[in-house]
Amino acid sequence: MARYGKKSQETVEKTMRKRxxxxxxxxxxxxxxxxxxxxxxxxxxxxxxGAKVPAKKGGSSAKKSGSSAKKSGSKTKxxxxxxxxxxx
Numbered sequence: 001m002a003r004y005g006k007k008s009q010e011t012v013e014k015t016m017r018k019r020x021x022x023x024x025x026x027x028x029x030x031x032x033x034x035x036x037x038x039x040x041x042x043x044x045x046x047x048x049x050g051a052k053v054p055a056k057k058g059g060s061s062a063k064k065s066g067s068s069a070k071k072s073g074s075k076t077k078x079x080x081x082x083x084x085x086x087x088x
Contacts, residue, residue: 005052012042 018024
């Protein structure tokens with residue numbers, strides 16, 4: 001069974017051609033010269049289009065997104081009500 005769909009392969013090919021021509025830009029606007037970064041950009045674009053691409057491996061960004069959903073509750077201190085206690 002193929003891991004990557006035909007559309008995702010075509011998207012990566014396009015980004016590799018852009019890199020070779022020197023017109024591929026990263027999100028910050030800088031020119032991409034790294035082959036690995038060009039492939040990552042191509043796979044990311046393919047995911048956005050809905051092409052068949054495996055999920056990201058456990059990198060730092062993948063771990064952060066998973067844990068932030070669990071910790072999304074509001075943080076409150078115990079015993080802190082709005083009224084102040086008066087000293088006697």
